[in-house]
Amino acid sequence: MTPLVHFFPNMYRDSVALMQLSTKIAQLPGIEAASAQMATDANIDLMVEAGLIDQRPAARPNDMLLVVRGEEASLQTALDFAEAALSEKAKGGDGTVQKVPPRAIVMALEDEAKGANLALISTPGAFAAAEAMKALKLGLDVMIFSDNVPVDEEIAIKRYGHARNLLVMGPDCGTAIINGVPLAFANVVRKGGIGVVGASGTGLQQVTCLIHQAGEGVTQAIGTGGHDLSEAVGGLTMLTALKQLGGDPETRVIVLISKPPAKAVADKVLAAARATGKPVVVCFLGAALADVESRGFDCALTLEEAARRAVEALKSGKATFRSDHGASAELQGRAKRLAASLGLGRKYLRGLYSGGTFCYEALILLQDVLPALQSNTPTKQTARMPDLWRSSGHTIMDLGDDDFTRGRPHPMIDPALRLERISQESADAETAIILLDVVLGYGAHENPASVLAPAIEKARAAAGGKGAPVFVAQICGTDADPQHMDRQAEILRAAGVDVSFSNAEAVALVRAVLENIKG
Amino acid sequence: MADLISQDLNVINIGLASFGDVIREKGAKATDLQWQPPAGGNPKDAWNLALLTGDPRIAEANKVAYGRFLAAQPVLVGVKTAREALPDMDGKIILHSGPPVKWENMCGPQQGAVLGAVLFEGWAANLDEASRLVEAGSIRLEPCHHHRAVGPMAGITSPSMPVWIVRDTASGSEAYSNMNEGLGKVLRFGANGPDVIARLKWMAERMGPTLAVIVEEMGGLDLKPIMAQALHMGDEVHNRNAAASSLLFRKLTTTALASKRLDAKAVAETLTFVAGNDHFFLNLSMAACKAMLDAAHGVPCSTLVTAMARNGVEFGIKISGLDRWFTAEAPFIEGLFFPGYGQADAARDLGDSAITETAGVGGFAMAAAPAIVQFVGGTPRDALANTLRMLHITLGQNAAFTLPALDFTGSPAGIDARLVADTGIQPVINTGIAHRQAGIGQVGAGLTYAPLACFTQAVSALAASMTFDI
Numbered sequence: 001m002t003p004l005v006h007f008f009p010n011m012y013r014d015s016v017a018l019m020q021l022s023t024k025i026a027q028l029p030g031i032e033a034a035s036a037q038m039a040t041d042a043n044i045d046l047m048v049e050a051g052l053i054d055q056r057p058a059a060r061p062n063d064m065l066l067v068v069r070g071e072e073a074s075l076q077t078a079l080d081f082a083e084a085a086l087s088e089k090a091k092g093g094d095g096t097v098q099k100v101p102p103r104a105i106v107m108a109l110e111d112e113a114k115g116a117n118l119a120l121i122s123t124p125g126a127f128a129a130a131e132a133m134k135a136l137k138l139g140l141d142v143m144i145f146s147d148n149v150p151v152d153e154e155i156a157i158k159r160y161g162h163a164r165n166l167l168v169m170g171p172d173c174g175t176a177i178i179n180g181v182p183l184a185f186a187n188v189v190r191k192g193g194i195g196v197v198g199a200s201g202t203g204l205q206q207v208t209c210l211i212h213q214a215g216e217g218v219t220q221a222i223g224t225g226g227h228d229l230s231e232a233v234g235g236l237t238m239l240t241a242l243k244q245l246g247g248d249p250e251t252r253v254i255v256l257i258s259k260p261p262a263k264a265v266a267d268k269v270l271a272a273a274r275a276t277g278k279p280v281v282v283c284f285l286g287a288a289l290a291d292v293e294s295r296g297f298d299c300a301l302t303l304e305e306a307a308r309r310a311v312e313a314l315k316s317g318k319a320t321f322r323s324d325h326g327a328s329a330e331l332q333g334r335a336k337r338l339a340a341s342l343g344l345g346r347k348y349l350r351g352l353y354s355g356g357t358f359c360y361e362a363l364i365l366l367q368d369v370l371p372a373l374q375s376n377t378p379t380k381q382t383a384r385m386p387d388l389w390r391s392s393g394h395t396i397m398d399l400g401d402d403d404f405t406r407g408r409p410h411p412m413i414d415p416a417l418r419l420e421r422i423s424q425e426s427a428d429a430e431t432a433i434i435l436l437d438v439v440l441g442y443g444a445h446e447n448p449a450s451v452l453a454p455a456i457e458k459a460r461a462a463a464g465g466k467g468a469p470v471f472v473a474q475i476c477g478t479d480a481d482p483q484h485m486d487r488q489a490e491i492l493r494a495a496g497v498d499v500s501f502s503n504a505e506a507v508a509l510v511r512a513v514l515e516n517i518k519g
Numbered sequence: 520m521a522d523l524i525s526q527d528l529n530v531i532n533i534g535l536a537s538f539g540d541v542i543r544e545k546g547a548k549a550t551d552l553q554w555q556p557p558a559g560g561n562p563k564d565a566w567n568l569a570l571l572t573g574d575p576r577i578a579e580a581n582k583v584a585y586g587r588f589l590a591a592q593p594v595l596v597g598v599k600t601a602r603e604a605l606p607d608m609d610g611k612i613i614l615h616s617g618p619p620v621k622w623e624n625m626c627g628p629q630q631g632a633v634l635g636a637v638l639f640e641g642w643a644a645n646l647d648e649a650s651r652l653v654e655a656g657s658i659r660l661e662p663c664h665h666h667r668a669v670g671p672m673a674g675i676t677s678p679s680m681p682v683w684i685v686r687d688t689a690s691g692s693e694a695y696s697n698m699n700e701g702l703g704k705v706l707r708f709g710a711n712g713p714d715v716i717a718r719l720k721w722m723a724e725r726m727g728p729t730l731a732v733i734v735e736e737m738g739g740l741d742l743k744p745i746m747a748q749a750l751h752m753g754d755e756v757h758n759r760n761a762a763a764s765s766l767l768f769r770k771l772t773t774t775a776l777a778s779k780r781l782d783a784k785a786v787a788e789t790l791t792f793v794a795g796n797d798h799f800f801l802n803l804s805m806a807a808c809k810a811m812l813d814a815a816h817g818v819p820c821s822t823l824v825t826a827m828a829r830n831g832v833e834f835g836i837k838i839s840g841l842d843r844w845f846t847a848e849a850p851f852i853e854g855l856f857f858p859g860y861g862q863a864d865a866a867r868d869l870g871d872s873a874i875t876e877t878a879g880v881g882g883f884a885m886a887a888a889p890a891i892v893q894f895v896g897g898t899p900r901d902a903l904a905n906t907l908r909m910l911h912i913t914l915g916q917n918a919a920f921t922l923p924a925l926d927f928t929g930s931p932a933g934i935d936a937r938l939v940a941d942t943g944i945q946p947v948i949n950t951g952i953a954h955r956q957a958g959i960g961q962v963g964a965g966l967t968y969a970p971l972a973c974f975t976q977a978v979s980a981l982a983a984s985m986t987f988d989i
Contacts, residue, residue, distance in 0.1 A: 016855070016890045016891065016894055017890065017893055019855045019856075019893075019894075020855055020893050020894075020896065022858060033858055033859060034858065035858040046857075050858050050859045052858060052859075097900055097903050097904045097907055098904065099907075100907070100908050101552075101553040102553065103552060103553050103554065103911075103941075103942040103943060104552065104554075104557065104938075104941040104942045105531055105552070105572075106572065106573075106937075106938065106941060107911050107938075107941070107942055108531050109531075110911075112550045113531045113550035115529050116529045116548075116550065117523060117529050117530075118523060118528055118529070118530045119530070119533060120530050120531070120532045120533065120534075120538055120539075120542075120549075121533045121534060122533065122534030122535040123533055123534045123554060123556075124556070126556075126562040126565075127565050129569075130557070130568065130569040131533050131554075131569070132569075133566070133570065133989075134568070134569045134572040134573070134941075135531070137569070137572045137573030137574070139520060139573070140531070141520075145534070145535075145538070146534070153566065156989045160989050165520045165521075165522065166520050167523050178523065178524060178528055179524060179526075179527065179547075181528050181530075181545045181547045182541060182545065183538070219524070220524050222524075244522040244523065244524050247522060248522070248524055248525065443541075
């Protein structure tokens with residue numbers, strides 16, 4: 001087999017360019033080996049040593065030598081390829097080089113994000129505290145949406161932030177509104193004079209939405225994350241938030257939302273609340289009225305009360321609102337109509353919540369009146385459901401809990417799980433009421449009513465139409481949310497759903513319906 | 520810190536991009552990170568990295584270390600044998616490249632080169648005898664770096680070999696390198712045949728003493744200016760040294776011709792040898808870089824990387840604040856192969872020459888030598904992009920080494936181990952590819968990247984050595 005030996009006269013190419021060319025030619029079909037080199041003595045030696053050529057041509061150092069071994073038919077193709085490659089013109093790029101997008105906080109601060117003051121972290125939990133610590137050490141405040149953060153890391157970042165007046169919202173902080181900007185899952189709420197700080201995401205959403213619906217607005221809504229008021233963490237973020245709200249001239253009334261904390265933590269937090277010198281409405285959901293009032297604070301027993309009493313405090317200085325919807329003739333009328341439509345034997349409540357705090361609030365509002373109330377997230381007074389996947393008796397579930405969201409999206413984002421459950425619960429002949437929350441705002445499903453309504457209609461038809469369970473929904477949102485609260489309500493009402501705009505009202509309605517069944 | 524709620528929001532969004540969209544829609548500023556788990560995806564290392572981030576002690580230490588690096592003035596001051604010049608070279612000792620490695624674990628080229636050095640020193644009469652001697656542990660095998668020295672590829676340096684002596688006149692400390700034998704069958708690729716040993720002997724007996732006189736009569740040679748000039752002539756002074764070698768040749772030649780002490784035949788032989796080797800300057804470039812980085816080494820708490828070196832088995836780095844190696848498996852090299860060779864023939868990354876990248880030249884100055892990027896099928900634009908990418912993991916730009924393609928600003932220099940661990944951007948290295956068997960030589964060249972694990976280990980080790988107020 002004779003190799004192709006071809007000289008390109010007066011052709012200079014860099015040795016690297018020639019290696020590249022050689023490699024490309026060698027990869028052509030039918031080619032065994034190829035080498036393109038400047039035809040110096042030394043290079044020709046290399047070709048002989050490599051066994052590419054047997055006969056040594058004379059050196060021509062200004063020429064380029066191409067040697068190709070392979071099938072006879074392929075050699076001309078190889079030569080054509082080489083000629084084409086060697087006559088190629090510069091691609092004429094514009095000289096611009098693509099920038100490396102920022103991959104780390106410190107890198108972003110050098111350039112695109114110069115002057116940044118908040119890191120919003122939604123990475124896997126195992127890395128979230130490290131990202132937060134980096135941000136804090138670089139002088140940024142942080143909001144950590146991620147959950148499953150190791151508690152020792154949570155304590156470390158909160159201590160670090162607290163000592164430096166840096167807010168550490170979260171871990172597991174689903175919502176915040178800072179200077180009018182909604183962060184993560186948040187509603188579009190008017191600016192106003194009320195500052196809200198809370199350990200619960202949906203609690204904050206409910207209170208801010210109801211403030212908006214009452215015609216007022218918020219300065220800030222600061223989420224602390226669900227574990228902030230635990231004894232281990234000690235309310236460090238709540239303390240920083242209260243200090244900042246205290247110093248904020250725009251904030252004239254403060255709302256504080258949490259489950260009842262341990263006494264030591266409550267003492268610290270309430271002392272900080274007092275130190276703001278501003279009216280503070282305290283909503284320790286589940287605490288007794290006297291416990292809070294005896295410490296000299298206005299006490300809200302429901303999220304709705306927290307919102308409405310704050311608005312009253314802002315407007316008149318005097319808070320009087322109580323969530324006593326049961327006393328309303330209008331609500332009683334709705335309850336009677338709903339109860340009357342139920343078929344015989346339908347007697348139980350099935351609450352299918354997506355918001356954990358709504359579920360909790362419903363449990364504390366109903367636990368004294370509904371014996372044997374069950375939940376996947378029970379309170380001290382209620383029972384744990386024996387089987388997560390089959391309800392019995394009165395059951396109120398948080399479908400957003402880890403029980404249900406492990407490995408699948410949250411029901412506020414993806415309704416699939418709740419739709420299945422709606423059909424399952426309405427197929428149960430003992431189900432009287434299916435209670436739902438519909439959370440709007442950024443981060444939530446773009447049109448939740450439009451997927452719930454057909455599922456509800458289908459479920460009702462499957463349950464026999466007349467006499468089927470009734471559906472009670474509360475919408476947590478505002479008219480300024482991307483989903484439009486009123487439009488969502490219309491869609492649900494058209495599907496025969498009773499719509500409330502606060503959880504407390506929906507729960508009061510449920511209670512009245514159940515009382516009507518009993519009666 | 521000022522209250523967050525009194526400021527306009529400027530958010531760095533880490534994780535779900537949709538959260539950033541909302542913030543921007545509402546008129547506030549948000550920058551989405553292209554986030555990936557830092558520190559190679561190990562949460563413990565990621566936490567340690569966070570502890571070191573923004574630490575004022577480290578910032579101060581890095582300022583000191585980087586300042587010393589920039590201030591270093593490497594000057595070629597002499598040529599002597601390794602025995603005379605290097606610390607602790609008594610008895611039977613052979614230095615190798617990279618972090619420490621036992622004889623039985625060495626890669627092929629390094630083993631071959633060790634045996635060659637035993638023959639060269641006359642400690643054994645043949646290869647079998649040499650093997651037995653080494654296997655019996657009669658010869659100390661230690662890294663060049665432990666003797667203030669560096670050597671390309673196998674890095675083999677034995678007591679009778681001539682070495683360059685480079686003194687940092689700012690700190691007064693010295694660094695050393697063996698001399699470049701040229702291409703083909705050479706000791707640094709593990710060849711140890713009679714012609715290789717003969718060349719080494721000639722280098723020791725004729726070239727070394729000749730260069731010693733020339734350097735002495737030159738009265739020292741500033742190396743930074745030569746490197747700087749070469750960077751404007753298409754070299755990156757790691758894998759392309761044609762310009763720097765020519766510049767060196769000019770200096771050597773004029774002095775040699777004027778010398779009255781030198782034998783004309785020895786001068787002719789020496790200069791012919793130098794002229795025939797485009798990589799002759801490489802070893803001087805390496806010694807200069809070693810001198811600059813040694814000046815920066817040993818500042819407590821500093822995360823500045825002061826060495827990157829490979830032995831064909833492991834890749835090792837050192838940081839200024841901790842005098843120990845952090846190692847990971849040496850990578851393979853992505854590149855082009857000489858005719859007749861392919862990836863299956865390649866050894867893992869080998870040699871101390873990554874000291875050049877550590878000092879901000881080589882791959883870091885790829886924009887100066889765009890031809891290099893063709894090894895991986897790139898364009899000059901890719902070469903520039905590689906250099907620009909290194910800006911994100913370095914403490915600054917070295918004004919002594921300006922690059923035309925960077926608008927004549929300095930090359931990125933001073934690798935911060937934290938930045939590598941945090942961004943996942945690995946230092947790029949231009950390098951030759953050795954055959955995995957001893958003695959075959961160079962089979963290609965290309966690009967590779969320093970393993971991330973070295974940097975995350977360094978970060979965690981430094982974190983463990985410090986206390987934090989958290």
